[in-house]
């Protein structure tokens with residue numbers, strides 16, 4: 688048993704390093720003594736979630752989330768453990784540390800359960816995919832009918848092991864563009880009054896300076912957050928800072 692765990696771990700790491708986890712075979716039930724999906728899930732729950740040593744491991748993995756933030760969307764709070772290769776089809780990796788990471792419930796649900804997808808159709812893997820130092824998130828300014836942002840994965844991501852393709856796939860599968868655009872929509876509404884005040888005293892140049900200051904501060908915290916890209920896009924958009932902000936639609940709640 689110990690040898691087979693070591694074997695699965697090694698194979699997983701070798702494949703993961705080249706984004707080739709899609710080539711791993713789905714395990715036939717015969718290998719696992721005809722265990723059903725329900726039995727595998729119960730094994731996972733009993734070994735990891737309910738047993739004391741398993742619970743420690745579960746808690747320790749949950750703690751690896753920086754500021755309790757989901758590594759898949761970089762926004763919502765973590766509330767569960769996600770299996771990169773879904774346990775229903777890859778039971779041999781159910782308890783493997785490298786196959787587990789904390790995630791929010793929405794990303795956990797939105798992540799594909801597809802078996803053997805194409806290389807470019809795999810989601811971001813927090814263990815193997817390195818994006819540090821890459822400014823991968825961009826947005827396009829739209830002002831019809833009112834200011835809004837369209838977020839996308841830009842071409843700065845190298846396509847080694849199809850990383851750029853996979854990031855775009857990940858972005859679409861988890862609907863991150865819609866998620867960030869919705870937060871940006873609220874932010875537009877929140878800053879409208881502040882921008883109008885700055886404009887009255889210091890004109891368009893003052894508004895641009897204000898946006899640039901915000902951008903610098905957010906960029907230090909996380910260069911790829913929706914906020915950083917929000918301010919970056921707006922500080923570079925004369926149509927917005929010279930008066931477009933007056934057309935921001937206010938979000939009002941009852």
Ligand SMILES: [Zn+2]
Nearest residue numbers: 757760791794
């Ligand atoms: Zn998430």
